[in-house]
Amino acid sequence: xxxxxxxxxxxxxxxxxxxxxxxxxxxxxxxxxxxxxxxxxxxxxxxxxxxxxxxxxxxxxxxxxxxxxxxxxxxxxxxxxxxxxxxxxxxxxxxxxxxxxxxxxxxxxxxxxxxxxxxxxxxxxxxxxxxxxxxxxxxxxxxxxxxxxxxxxxxxxxxxxxxxxxxxxxxxxxxxxxxxxxxxxxxxxxxxxxxxxxxxxxxxxxxxxxxxxxxxxxxxxxxxxxxxxxxxxxxxxxxxxxxxxxxxxxxxxxxxxxxxxxxxxxxxxxxxxxxxxx
Amino acid sequence: xxxxxxxxxxxxxxxxxxxxxxxxxxxxxxxxxxxxxxxxxxxxxxxxxxxxxxxxxxxxxxxxxxxxxxxxxxxxxxxxxxxxxxxxxxxxxxxxxxxxxxxxxxxxxxxxxxxxxxxxxxxxxxxxxxxxxxxxxxxxxxxxxxxxxxxxxxxxxxxxxxxxxxxxxxxxxxxxxxxxxxxxxxxxxxxxxxxxxxxxxxxxxxxxxxxxxxxxxxxxxxxxxxxxxxxxxxxxxxxxxxxxxxxxxxxxxxxxxxxxxxxxxxxxxxxxxxxxxxxxxxxxxx
Numbered sequence: 001x002x003x004x005x006x007x008x009x010x011x012x013x014x015x016x017x018x019x020x021x022x023x024x025x026x027x028x029x030x031x032x033x034x035x036x037x038x039x040x041x042x043x044x045x046x047x048x049x050x051x052x053x054x055x056x057x058x059x060x061x062x063x064x065x066x067x068x069x070x071x072x073x074x075x076x077x078x079x080x081x082x083x084x085x086x087x088x089x090x091x092x093x094x095x096x097x098x099x100x101x102x103x104x105x106x107x108x109x110x111x112x113x114x115x116x117x118x119x120x121x122x123x124x125x126x127x128x129x130x131x132x133x134x135x136x137x138x139x140x141x142x143x144x145x146x147x148x149x150x151x152x153x154x155x156x157x158x159x160x161x162x163x164x165x166x167x168x169x170x171x172x173x174x175x176x177x178x179x180x181x182x183x184x185x186x187x188x189x190x191x192x193x194x195x196x197x198x199x200x201x202x203x204x205x206x207x208x209x210x211x212x213x214x215x216x217x218x219x220x221x222x223x224x225x226x227x228x229x230x231x232x233x234x235x236x237x238x239x240x241x242x243x244x245x246x247x248x249x250x251x252x253x254x255x256x257x258x259x260x261x262x263x264x265x266x267x268x269x270x271x272x273x274x275x276x277x278x
Numbered sequence: 279x280x281x282x283x284x285x286x287x288x289x290x291x292x293x294x295x296x297x298x299x300x301x302x303x304x305x306x307x308x309x310x311x312x313x314x315x316x317x318x319x320x321x322x323x324x325x326x327x328x329x330x331x332x333x334x335x336x337x338x339x340x341x342x343x344x345x346x347x348x349x350x351x352x353x354x355x356x357x358x359x360x361x362x363x364x365x366x367x368x369x370x371x372x373x374x375x376x377x378x379x380x381x382x383x384x385x386x387x388x389x390x391x392x393x394x395x396x397x398x399x400x401x402x403x404x405x406x407x408x409x410x411x412x413x414x415x416x417x418x419x420x421x422x423x424x425x426x427x428x429x430x431x432x433x434x435x436x437x438x439x440x441x442x443x444x445x446x447x448x449x450x451x452x453x454x455x456x457x458x459x460x461x462x463x464x465x466x467x468x469x470x471x472x473x474x475x476x477x478x479x480x481x482x483x484x485x486x487x488x489x490x491x492x493x494x495x496x497x498x499x500x501x502x503x504x505x506x507x508x509x510x511x512x513x514x515x516x517x518x519x520x521x522x523x524x525x526x527x528x529x530x531x532x533x534x535x536x537x538x539x540x541x542x543x544x545x546x547x548x549x550x551x552x553x554x555x556x557x558x559x560x561x562x563x564x
Contacts, residue, residue, distance in 0.1 A: 055402050076403055077294035080305055083399050087302075087392070088313065105289040237398070 016117045020141035023119025024066045029155035030123070031185060032063050033169065034134050035178035038127040038232040042182035044155075045226040048243075053228045055239035057082045059127050060096050061230045065155035066120035066141075074103065074122060096126030100137035100145055108143025117141050121154040127230035127238050131172065153185075161185045175229065179242075179250040183225060225251070302399035303392060303420065315388040315424065331432065332361035334386055336476035336508045336515040337368065337378035339439045339454045340488060341469045342497035345532035346439045346452025348378045349501040351476070351509060352524050353516030363516065368529045370537040372397040375413055375440035376529040380474035382432040385424060389434055393417055410442040414455040414463060422461025433459045437473045441531040448533055476508030476515035483507035494530055495548075498540065502526055502548050506556070518549035525549040 007015075028044035030052055041053040041063050052071075053063045056078050064071035078099055086094045103122065111117040118141055126135045136148040150169055153161045168181040227242040227250070234240065242250065293309055306313050332354040339348040350367035353360060361383070368378040371394045379386035396416060401407040408416065417438055424434055438455040445451035454466040456473060470488045472480040483504035489496060502518075505526050509517030518525050526549060528540040 049405070051405060054405070073295040073297065074290075076297060077290040079399065079402050080294050080302075080309075081290060083302055083395055084306070084310060084313075087306075087395050102288065102290060106295075109289040 016111060017142065020066075020111075020117045020119045024121050024141065024154075025156055027065050027155050029153060029157060029161055029186060030063045030065050031151060031153050031161065031165065031182045032061075032123045032125055032136060033151035033165070033178055033182060034131065034136065034171070035175050036131065036172045037175055037229075038238065039125045039134055039136070039230040040175065040178045040182065041125070041226075041228045042179065042186075043226040044186055044224060046224050048226075051226060053226055053241075055228075055237065056099065056124070057086065057094050058091055058237050059230065060094070060099060061125045061127075061228065061239055062122065063125070063152075063154070064120055064122040067118070070118040071120040071122060074106065074118070074120065077106070078103065078124075096124050096135050096137060100124045100139060103139050104143045104145040106143070107139060107141060111142045123152045123154060125152075125230060127232050129232070131232075176250050179227060180252050183251055186225075300400050300403045301416075302396045303416075305399075306392075315385055315392060330357045332356045332383040333514065334365065334367045334380050334383045334474065336472065336474040336480055336505060336512065337380055337437050338472045338477075338480050338484060338501045338504050338508075339378065339437055339466075339470065340484065340497050340501055341450070341452040341454065341490065342492045342494055343449050343490070344452070345441055345494060345530055346454060347494070347497055347501060347528060347530045348376050348437065348439045349498070349505060349526050349528040350378050351505050351516045351526055352519075353514065354383045355514045358513075360516075363519065363522065364524045366527050368527050368539075369394065370529055370539060372401070372407060372413075373536045374407075374443060374531055375410070375438065376531055376537045377417065377439075378437045378473070379434065380437070380477075381434040382427075385427060385432055386434040386436070389420055389424065389436065393420060396420075409444065410440045410453060413440060414438050417455075418457055418461045418463040421457050421459065425460060428459040435459060435473055437471060439529075439531060441533060441537075443533065451533065452531065472504070472508075474515070476505075476512035479511045480504040480508035480515075494532070498528055498530070498545075499548055499552070501528065502545070503552050506549075506552050518546075518553055520550065520553065 030041070030043040032039065032041050039061065041061060043052040043063060045052050050068060052065065053061065054075055056062045060082065062075055062078060064075070081102055082094045082099055103124065107118060120141060122139045124137045124139065128134050136152050138146045138148055138152045138154065150171070151165055153165065164185040165181065168185070225247070227247050229240055229242065230238045231240055232238070299305055303314070333356070334354050335351060337348065337350040339346065348368050352364050352366070354362040354365045365383065368376060369390045371377050371390065375397070377390055377393065379390055397408065397413060417436060421434065421436065428434070436457055440453055442451045442453055454471050456464045456466055456471050469490050470484045472484060484500065487500040487503055489500070492500065505515070506517055509515040516524070523546065525542060525545045528545050529537055530540060531537040
């Protein structure tokens, strides 16, 4: 790493932010949202084994986007931290708020002290005894921490997904509805703007790749989603992955050809993902 | 050892972020060794013998058609006194395993607690749970870690049961593993085993009552009956206490339900039936 002889702190921070933001934007997106029975995680993830969503503790879940090796080490660190806390005191004494604070400190230390910041954005979620007590924290690469009231969107095309979720999200949804709106929010439905052609030419590489290999993606889309929930009613450890037939049953059936031809491409996106996680 | 930050608002040390180990016990050994049960008890090795720490007593395990169960009486004794009447000595340690403990109660409880965290910790970090043999090996290592304390008279001996979800024959997938204080690990292929002060009597009873093809209810009945026999002849083992409503605790491990603690209503009904049958036998003998 070659450093300039002198760079103002301001410029250094700006460059680090830019690096992290670019890294995160290359990857696919993750949506975490509240529903009536708890908290739902939906991630676009081509790999069935390299998880973006995982369990941290009894009531706490974790979702991340960006460079896999970096958020994986944060995940491990978090699990070690909460297991140590829970072992020393009691399982009830472990909270998402404390964990989010630790993550914020960790990320901000890395951001300011290390040559390269972590190119990650993470979400820490905790399911409470009632819907009012559910907590969602979003943490960014520089250690900023935000408490989100309804949902968290992280990763690549966050703006489009955010806009869609703002329209479709409502408090106290059933799980099936929540999965449906999350899955739908991932689809780059330029159908609102009219034709597929415009989206392909309009928004660069990812969009043009998507229309190229559209036929294959419509079938494989369900298997690319990683879905998990923190279920309020579940005894003990609340975290549960939803896979296979149970997941297929929840996902909306793809009937309209126009819709499916718009969904994201495997080739284009996985290349981007590969860059982000290598 | 207060260099370890133990509250919120600090950055995770780099050791937390490394991927050197997936074991919680190994992590504790490196980062917070004072929290390990074995480390702490080593210091009192000399004074251990004249310490009358509470002891847990009899545990029975048996396999049945499609699963395995582990049951324990509820008494802990301290010398000739009863230390606790309603202690739980069998614990669900993860979705498909359970552990019963005999020996020095305080250390045993801590061992089981650490073991439970260990199994869940591995599962969370690796995304898959340990194999059944991996689980019992891990427990053997932890028992061996307690050897110093065992030499000083604070021995802990667990009994492990688990359901092997990878087994070829699901009817015979329930397994029992016993340990000695040096960490020796013994697979109990007979289908039943017992540890603790009343184990001689419980095992003898089990030998006559055990039926490998029994269903769950039959096996629970046999286990509670053998605990009754142990309590009959061993003062340190507690029998069913009808007045206080204290009954043996039973954990069953099956493929469909995993490891579950039987509700008190169920165990009390069986225990009361056993007591009633024995009373009827007494009448018949005159």
